[in-house]
Amino acid sequence: MNVTGNGTRDGNGNGPDRLPRPARTARRPRKGRLSERRHRERAPLRIRLRRNWGRRLRRLFYAFLTLLATLCAAAVVAYHLTSIPKPHPETVTQSTVFLDSDGAYLGRRGPVDRQDIPLSAVPRHVQDAVIAAENRSFRTDTGISPRAIARATLATLTGGDPQGGSTITQQYVKNALLSPEHSLSRKAREALIAIKLDRTRTKDEILEGYLDTVYFGRGAAGIQSAARNYFGVDAKDLTVAQGAALASILNIPSYYEKAGSDPKVTAKLENRWEWVLDAMAASGSITAKQRAAARFPAFRFYPPGETEGQRQYLIDVAAKEAADRLGITEDRLASGGYSVTTTFDLALQDTAAQLVQKHPGGKDVRVHTAIVGMVPGDGAVRLLYGGSDYARQSFNDAVNGAVEAGTALEPFGEVGHADEPLGKLLKTAAPTPLNLASAYAAVAADGRYATAYTVARITREGRTVYRARTDVRQVLDEKVALRAGVRSGAGPTPVAVAVAAGSAEAKGFAVAGAGGGITRRTVWATGYDSRLTLTVALFADRAGSRKGTTVPAQLPNEPSPTDFAQRVAAGTWEAATKGGSKSAAERDAADRREE
Numbered sequence: 001m002n003v004t005g006n007g008t009r010d011g012n013g014n015g016p017d018r019l020p021r022p023a024r025t026a027r028r029p030r031k032g033r034l035s036e037r038r039h040r041e042r043a044p045l046r047i048r049l050r051r052n053w054g055r056r057l058r059r060l061f062y063a064f065l066t067l068l069a070t071l072c073a074a075a076v077v078a079y080h081l082t083s084i085p086k087p088h089p090e091t092v093t094q095s096t097v098f099l100d101s102d103g104a105y106l107g108r109r110g111p112v113d114r115q116d117i118p119l120s121a122v123p124r125h126v127q128d129a130v131i132a133a134e135n136r137s138f139r140t141d142t143g144i145s146p147r148a149i150a151r152a153t154l155a156t157l158t159g160g161d162p163q164g165g166s167t168i169t170q171q172y173v174k175n176a177l178l179s180p181e182h183s184l185s186r187k188a189r190e191a192l193i194a195i196k197l198d199r200t201r202t203k204d205e206i207l208e209g210y211l212d213t214v215y216f217g218r219g220a221a222g223i224q225s226a227a228r229n230y231f232g233v234d235a236k237d238l239t240v241a242q243g244a245a246l247a248s249i250l251n252i253p254s255y256y257e258k259a260g261s262d263p264k265v266t267a268k269l270e271n272r273w274e275w276v277l278d279a280m281a282a283s284g285s286i287t288a289k290q291r292a293a294a295r296f297p298a299f300r301f302y303p304p305g306e307t308e309g310q311r312q313y314l315i316d317v318a319a320k321e322a323a324d325r326l327g328i329t330e331d332r333l334a335s336g337g338y339s340v341t342t343t344f345d346l347a348l349q350d351t352a353a354q355l356v357q358k359h360p361g362g363k364d365v366r367v368h369t370a371i372v373g374m375v376p377g378d379g380a381v382r383l384l385y386g387g388s389d390y391a392r393q394s395f396n397d398a399v400n401g402a403v404e405a406g407t408a409l410e411p412f413g414e415v416g417h418a419d420e421p422l423g424k425l426l427k428t429a430a431p432t433p434l435n436l437a438s439a440y441a442a443v444a445a446d447g448r449y450a451t452a453y454t455v456a457r458i459t460r461e462g463r464t465v466y467r468a469r470t471d472v473r474q475v476l477d478e479k480v481a482l483r484a485g486v487r488s489g490a491g492p493t494p495v496a497v498a499v500a501a502g503s504a505e506a507k508g509f510a511v512a513g514a515g516g517g518i519t520r521r522t523v524w525a526t527g528y529d530s531r532l533t534l535t536v537a538l539f540a541d542r543a544g545s546r547k548g549t550t551v552p553a554q555l556p557n558e559p560s561p562t563d564f565a566q567r568v569a570a571g572t573w574e575a576a577t578k579g580g581s582k583s584a585a586e587r588d589a590a591d592r593r594e595e
Contacts, residue, residue: 082192084177084200091176091213094337095225096322098315100346101382101456105228107315109334113229114221116337116461119208121236122223126243127207128285133247133276135168136283138207143169143198144191169194172210216249217257218302230259230299240286241273241294248272260299270296310353313386313396318342318454325455325466338465341457343380348373351575352385355568365553370397370537371572372437376530378470379441379450383534383572384434402430403539406514408524411488412439419475422449436524437535443485444528447476488526509569511562520555525565532576536569 095110119127131138137145145167166174173193178186197206216226223246227235230249231242238246248269249256258265273296281291322340323333356369373383386396395401405428412418412426422442425435434452442449451471458466476484488510509527513520523538538561541550555561 082189082196084193084196087176087213091221093335096319096334096336096338096340097228098318098340098342100342100344100349101380102345103341104346105232106318106342106344106346107311109315109319109330111335112221113219113225114212114337115224115339116212116222117224117235118462119204119211121234121462122208122211123236123238123243125240125280125286126223126235126238126246127211128280128283129240129244129247129276130207130211130250131168132279132283132285133244133272134171134250135166136279138168139203141167141169141198143167143194143206145170166190167194168210169198169206172206172213173197175215176209176213214250215253216246217253217255229302231297232300239297240277240290241297244276244280244294245269245273245297245299248276258302261302266299310385310387310390311349312390312394313398314342314344314349314384314454316394316396317384317399318344321453321455322458322466326458337460339459340455341459343382343454343456343468344384345373345382345576348383348572348576349385352383352568352572353388355571356385356388359559359564363556365540365542365556366550367538367540367555368397368401369568370401370433371535371568372398372433373532373534373572373576374437374441374452375450376441376528376533377445377448377450377472379438379452379472380456380468381434381452381454382532382576384454397537397539398433400432401537401539402432403537404514404522405429405431405436406522406524407512408436408510408514408526409439410512411443411484411510414487415476415480415484419449419473421451422475433535433537436526436537437533440488440526440528440535441533442475443481443488444530444533445472445481446478447474447481448472449475485528509566511566513562520561521552523555523561523565525562525569527569527573532573534569534573534576536565536572538565 090112093110093112094115095108095113097108097115098106100106135141135145170190173190177193178190211223213222215221216223216230218226218229220226220229224235226246226249227233227238227242230246231238233242245259249259251272256265256269259269260266277286277291277294280286281288286294318340319330319333322338323330326333326338328336352371356371359367359369368387369385371383371385372381374381384396384398386398386401387393409426409431415426417423418426422439425431425439428435431439438449438452449472453468453470455466456468457464509525511523511525513523521539525536527534538555540553540555542553543549544551
C-alpha cells in the first residue's frame, strides 16, 4: 500500500489504516485547556452571592416601591370612595327627662337613657378630663393612631384578644357610625372614616358627638345622662373631681358603674381618677391648686331599687299632658329628647310620702291615700300623691280615684249657679281628689277657677317649644265664694296648723266623708289659703270574689281615719309653708319675668 508523503490516500483511493499518532495527540491539549478555563471561571458560591446581592436588593427595592405605590393608590381610591355614614338609629334616639319645678331630676321616659347637649354645655375641665383619660393627642392627631391600628390588626390576625387604644375620633366612628364587629375590613373602614371625619369636621364637633354617644355605664349613654345617673346633676354643673371620675369610668364602664356601692370597684376607680387628674395638671388643664383641692366625689347609690316608688305617678300624668300639648304621641315624646319641667315640688312630694307611710293599714283591707296640692288662681299642681308604689299599683288614686264625695261638697250647696267647669263638678257624686282640690282652689281664688296643669315648660336642644299659660275663668261671684269658704271651715289657713308635743294638730281643715257613724268609706281633709289648696283623701278596698278584682271597703277605725287625714294634711301644710319660702305662684311669676 502506497502512502504519500503527506499521509493522504494514493491515487488508487487507498489510504493508511489509521491516522498518524501526532495528529491524534494534538487534540487533547485543546480539550484540557477548555476544561481548565471553565474551572478557573467558576467562582465560589459566597463570591457569586456577594456579586448578585446588589442586583437582588435593587429588585426587592423596586418591588417594595411598586407594592407601596399600589397600596397608596388603593388607599387614595378607597378614601375617596368611602363616605361618612349616618349615625345608627339607636345612637340618635334620645330619652325625655322630667324635672320638678326647681329642676330636680324626677325620671325619664324612652328606650335609651341619652340626651344630646351642645359642647358649650360641657365644662372645659370635663372635656379636658375625657381627653386626658382617652386620647391625649386628640387636639393634634389626624384622627387615627397607627400604633393602635397595627396592634389591633396583629391581634385579629393572631386570634388574640381585641385591642383598644383607639383615638376619640375612632371611638366615635365605632360607637355611632359602624357595627361593633371585629374584623380587618371593619377596622380599615373605621380608620378611613376617622381620617375623613378629622379632615371634614372640627375637633369640637367630633368631641361633641363622642360625648353625646359614648357609654358611661348605669344605662347612661352620653355625658348628660351620666352626670344625672352618677351625681344627680346636669353636665354643666359637674365639678373638676366629678368630671375626672366620669372620664375615668370610660375605660371599663360596665365594671366601674358600681362605684360608690362596691368598695373594691370604688378603690380601683379612685386610683385611675388620680391618674387622670395628674395628667390634667401636667398638661395645664387644671392648676396645681385645683389638683390639690380635688377630692374623690360621692356617687349616687347603685344599683337602684326595683321600683321608683311613687314618682312614676307624676311622670305618667306629666307625660300625657306634655304629649297633648305638643300634639304628638307619648311614644314620640319618650324618644324625642325633650326636657319637661313640671310643676311638682319633689321635696314636698317626699314629705307627703313619709307621712302617709305611718298608716298601719287594716286586716284584709288596703287603705288608699291620695293627696293633691295646687296653686289657687293658677292651677299649677305642686303635689300629687297617687300611691305608695307604682310597681304594685299603677292606678293613680289622686287623678283617677273616683270616691264618694259625701259631705265634702256641702259648702257649695247654697251656691246656686256656678259656671262651668265648676258647675258640672259640683253635680258629680264621686269626684276625683284632683277635682275636689280644684273646686276649693276656686274658693281660695275668690271664685276664679284655674284648670289644673302639671307641665310648666318643655325644651328641646336648649330651645323652649312649649310654655304653660294658665286657663282661668270667673265661675263664682266673690261674695258667694267667700260664703262657701266660711261654711266649709277650710280656710284661709295660714295659721291653721300648729305643732305641739311633736305632733301636728290641724285647725281650720275641713274634714268630711261618706258613710254613717264612725264607719266611713271615704274621708276628706281640705284646707287652703292664697298660696296653696291642699286635699287629702282616704278610702279602702278589699279583694273581690273574682281573682284580680277589688271592691270598696270600710276604712278601719284604728287609727281614726279623720285624725290620720288631719295629721297628714297638717304635716304636709307645714312642709309647704315653713321657712318663709317663696310661694308656688311667686316662683311662677319670677320664672315668667326671666322670659
